[in-house]
Amino acid sequence: MEAEKKAISLLSKLRNELQTDKPITPLVEKLADTDIWNQYLEHQQSLVSETDGKPRWFCSPWLFVECYAYRRIHEAVIQSPPIDDFDVFKESKQQTFFESQESIIGICTYLQELVKNIEDLDENHLKNEFFKLLQVSLWGNKCDLSMSAGNVSFQKTNIDSLEHFKPFILVNDMERLWSLLSNRKKTRGKDTVSRVDIVLDNSGFELVTDFILADFLLSSKLATEVHFYGKTIPWFVSDTTIHDFNWIIEQAKHSNHKWLSKCGVDWENYIKMGRWVYHGHFFWTLPHEFWAMSQVAPDLYAELQKAHLIFFKGDLNYRKLTGDRKWEFTIPFHQALNGFHPAPLCSIRTLKSEIQVGLQPGQSEQLTASDPDWLTTGKYGIFQFDGPL
Ligand SMILES: O=P(O)(O)OC[C@@]1(O)O[C@H](CO)[C@@H](O)[C@@H]1O
Ligand SMILES: [Mn+2]
Numbered sequence: 001m002e003a004e005k006k007a008i009s010l011l012s013k014l015r016n017e018l019q020t021d022k023p024i025t026p027l028v029e030k031l032a033d034t035d036i037w038n039q040y041l042e043h044q045q046s047l048v049s050e051t052d053g054k055p056r057w058f059c060s061p062w063l064f065v066e067c068y069a070y071r072r073i074h075e076a077v078i079q080s081p082p083i084d085d086f087d088v089f090k091e092s093k094q095q096t097f098f099e100s101q102e103s104i105i106g107i108c109t110y111l112q113e114l115v116k117n118i119e120d121l122d123e124n125h126l127k128n129e130f131f132k133l134l135q136v137s138l139w140g141n142k143c144d145l146s147m148s149a150g151n152v153s154f155q156k157t158n159i160d161s162l163e164h165f166k167p168f169i170l171v172n173d174m175e176r177l178w179s180l181l182s183n184r185k186k187t188r189g190k191d192t193v194s195r196v197d198i199v200l201d202n203s204g205f206e207l208v209t210d211f212i213l214a215d216f217l218l219s220s221k222l223a224t225e226v227h228f229y230g231k232t233i234p235w236f237v238s239d240t241t242i243h244d245f246n247w248i249i250e251q252a253k254h255s256n257h258k259w260l261s262k263c264g265v266d267w268e269n270y271i272k273m274g275r276w277v278y279h280g281h282f283f284w285t286l287p288h289e290f291w292a293m294s295q296v297a298p299d300l301y302a303e304l305q306k307a308h309l310i311f312f313k314g315d316l317n318y319r320k321l322t323g324d325r326k327w328e329f330t331i332p333f334h335q336a337l338n339g340f341h342p343a344p345l346c347s348i349r350t351l352k353s354e355i356q357v358g359l360q361p362g363q364s365e366q367l368t369a370s371d372p373d374w375l376t377t378g379k380y381g382i383f384q385f386d387g388p389l
Pocket of ligand 1: 066141144201202313315316317350352
């Protein structure tokens with residue numbers, strides 16, 4: 001109880017600082033990322049003019065203060081042993097998993113029926129299924145808890161509704177993903193690796209959709225291994241940590257539903273065989289743009305370079321890919337990445353913040369006229385690829 005009281009008082013202090021626009025203060029508790037964070041705060045300080053004094057909550061870049069808020073929540077918890085490994089968002093993450101059981105069972109059943117005969121599918125059919133499961137993973141990103149504040153009444157994806165959602169895909173590079181993976185499958189030697197990396201976003205329903213896609217990639221031999229990247233601390237409410245990752249697989253495995261539990265057993269086996277690999281890295285919970293990765297986290301950059309294709313899930317990853325800048329809507333994605341090219345990559349994201357690049361001339365104007373909130377509601381989505389043609 002004493003520890004809880006301490007954590008709550010630190011969180012109240014944080015809330016007060018935020019609500020009254022106090023200066024941003026350095027982190028105090030020593031963790032692997034503390035020095036990098038504090039250097040970043042100093043850098044922000046150097047950008048503020050003398051008359052403005054210190055960086056504050058209301059007038060600092062949104063990406064920076066939003067990440068800082070979650071890092072401070074974590075600091076309040078780690079300063080309060082013995083509850084220092086408590087995940088303040090665990091309950092809501094787990095609740096959404098249970099609330100989306102029906103949709104989860106639906107997509108797991110679909111996958112299991114599909115993989116039964118996967119060897120017999122012709123090229124076109126396989127491509128069609130690949131596209132379907134990519135779209136399931138895309139629309140799975142509608143379900144984050146940071147924006148919905150725990151309200152998960154968002155329409156859940158099911159395979160039959162995909163056609164209905166097609167018009168809301170604003171950038172669709174799925175064909176390029178197919179060409180890349182299917183050409184590699186045709187030309188690679190018997191023992192060579194085809195590696196797809198997935199930079200994860202939310203746990204719960206979205207993570208299951210990512211697992212379904214990753215399972216399909218192995219079952220169809222479009223990939224021989226899949227590497228996942230998650231957060232090392234609780235983040236943006238619903239983001240995936242290693243605990244969430246393992247918990248979802250355990251839940252699936254112990255389900256009473258035949259196909260969901262089959263999925264859980266298969267997924268655990270993939271991990272045991274090293275065909276699925278999970279990586280945690282503190283870089284993902286820093287405020288830095290991804291173009292800083294090669295400098296700030298060269299080990300992580302080198303790991304990503306081993307992939308043949310990288311999927312970046314979700315809105316926050318898109319903001320970091322593009323530096324959260326106010327780009328023109330028509331600027332090429334490659335340019336907005338500003339030198340971040342560890343391997344061919346694709347953002348799979350529903351739009352929840354006011355940034356989008358790589359649109360056709362006139363496309364944004366049309367959208368604004370027909371649906372003024374198109375950038376922020378999560379109704380629209382993209383598959384945006386960058387890599388050699
Ligand atoms: O990255 P995700 O889960 O798709 O979305 C995270 C998000 O809800 O959080 C931020 C707002 O707080 C925005 O970047 C985005 O809207
Ligand atoms: Mn998220």
